[in-house]
């Protein structure tokens with residue numbers, strides 16, 4: 001057993017990190033929040049060049065996937081760098097299309113996803129809202145035992161994370177891609193994949209929040225000393241690190257086993273740890289943390305949104321419990 | 327990245343499982359915190375040793391199996407899943423033993439380790455003093471040079487199981503002029519029945535005489551029982567402390583087994599289950615799995631020769647001690663009023679778990695270490 005990233009995996013993650021650090025992701029995220037998608041699409045193209053989307057697409061469709069472990073590792077970096085857009089949804093949509101018995105839709109869409117030329121939305125089963133439908137080339141909607149492909153959507157609503165934009169796909173003008181019981185099974189697989197990479201993204205968000213906060217409390221002085229030397233501050237940050245560091249192995253484990261219970265456990269732990277990291281980051285930044293124009297805000301609100309997306313803590317906990325033999 | 331055990335690891339697991347299935351007492355032993363239970367547990371240590379399962383990670387020369395960290399984790403999973411007894415020899419086996427393997431002389435290893443592995447000599451840890459808890463380096467008990475050895479004076483306290491144990495290991499101030507408090511300390515081993523030692527049992531929260539305070543009045547210790555060099559005790563002790571806080575004190579197997587029992591308890595409550603407990607049962611399962619997987623990653627790193635990060639054992643200690651309390655609290659909530667009855671595994675486990683954030687360095691101290699060593703935050707004023 002070797003439950004550690006391989007050298008190749010670690011190298012891939014480093015390369016992604018370097019690329020994203022140089023790419024100005026916060027500016028792309030802010031533009032995205034304003035409805036201007038060009039910088040974000042350019043970022044997606046660079047992610048595609050780095051091989052990100054190909055990890056979600058089988059070899060038969062020009063990808064080298066599906067590779068859940070590499071996807072999970074990569075999505076931590078997307079979270080750390082606050083990459084905008086329906087990245088998790090696109091990856092999950094690829095899983096859905098690939099799982100259909102009829103290969104037609106996969107043949108049409110997956111090579112484009114692998115190349116970074118298609119942004120796909122996926123309506124969450126509980127909500128109805130699809131993330132960033134205005135930026136997507138199409139949105140997949142599961143409706144009963146039918147899979148629809150919607151190209152239009154209703155009005156765009158703001159999310160509590162300004163970078164995430166919500167809309168209801170219009171089923172009226174949608175094309176039917178598939179029907180029958182296989183749709184539900186494919187949708188369930190896609191939801192698991194979405195939960196896994198969303199958990200990874202949340203972990204990355206939490207790590208970014210912690211790193212920025214540690215940096216801040218080392219530099220910010222009050223009462224003549226760095227606020228990071230106060231024990232109340234240190235202990236909150238220690239707890240943040242502990243929660244994140246024990247969420248990480250759950251994420252890796254879920255990527256390796258893919259079981260429903262492991263995915264749900266990872267989603268709970270990463271989502272909760274990131275959200276707690278956000279609360280701590282805001283508090284320890286003082287009013288600066290409450291300031292939208294300060295970049296920290298990009299991660300603060302995303303932590304909250306990702307906590308609910310693709311499996312609320314309550315639903316995931318219920319799943320862990322239901323799948324543990326008693 | 328994989329979670330596939332090798333054929334060798336699987337066969338190791340099977341061997342452990344088979345042996346435990348054949349040997350674990352059908353009726354749980356009485357609490358090891360009582361005289362009767364202590365004797366029964368000592369006999370169990372001996373049986374383990376006969377099967378060569380008492381110290382699996384030690385070299386074969388001392389009764390071990392040269393097991394890797396991963397094999398040890400596997401053994402512990404099987405041990406706890408089988409409901410095997412608590413380890414009365416733990417202080418010696420997981421603290422003094424590794425310390426002697428690292429810092430002891432060959433003569434000390436040959437003399438001390440085999441009887442420790444067989445449960446013939448049970449060890450107590452004599453570190454804390456009435457005025458030296460978290461600030462261990464402020465300890466005052468002394469070791470004074472004498473012909474052929476040292477004379478110990480002073481008082482130690484909260485020494486687990488010392489009421490029934492045979493020998494103890496501790497830190498003593500041997501060079502009183504040393505410029506800083508953690509300098510000039512010596513790590514020594516001594517008999518609890520030696521002339522000049524008075525052992526006074528201290529009842530713990532549930533009334534059992536679990537730990538003891540030790541009064542030392544010119545207790546003679548020969549040079550052969552100094553571990554490491556005189557005056558260098560702090561460094562020797564700190565290598566022990568990392569073991570104590572980290573994995574070896576609380577293996578993940580303990581929590582995966584307990585979490586599974588908790589889930590079974592939850593399912594058995596059916597309609598009557600306290601609905602507010604469901605999330606906490608799930609969190610216990612999640613926490614135990616997280617700890618297990620983190621340990622696997624640590625074992626993989628160790629197999630490649632990587633040393634754990636300084637402070638990593640502190641992170642681990644806070645995690646398992648809080649998990650342990652949450653797990654047992656949830657079980658008691660699920661049981662309702664019947665859970666109050668003492669002696670059941672959950673009630674006993676709860677009392678034990680409550681001490682987790684206090685012993686082995688309090689969680690406040692561990693959080694300081696995490697913040698300073700792992701996050702690089704500035705040291706604050708300690709006092």
Ligand SMILES: Cc1cc2nc3c(=O)[nH]c(=O)nc-3n(C[C@H](O)[C@H](O)[C@H](O)COP(=O)(O)OP(=O)(O)OC[C@H]3O[C@@H](n4cnc5c(N)ncnc54)[C@H](O)[C@@H]3O)c2cc1C
Pocket residue numbers: 231450451452453454455458459460461483484485486487537681684685686687688689690691708
């Ligand atoms: C069940 C049990 C078994 C034990 N077994 C042994 C044993 O076998 N051998 C042995 O030597 N000892 C043993 N101990 C003792 C244990 O190691 C000490 O209790 C521990 O080190 C804390 O010391 P203290 O109890 O003196 O608390 P104190 O150090 O007095 O601390 C009291 C409180 O103040 C807090 N505090 C202290 N300093 C700081 C600081 N700088 N920052 C923030 N908070 C601080 C502590 O966290 C704690 O909450 C055992 C204890 C228990 C409960």
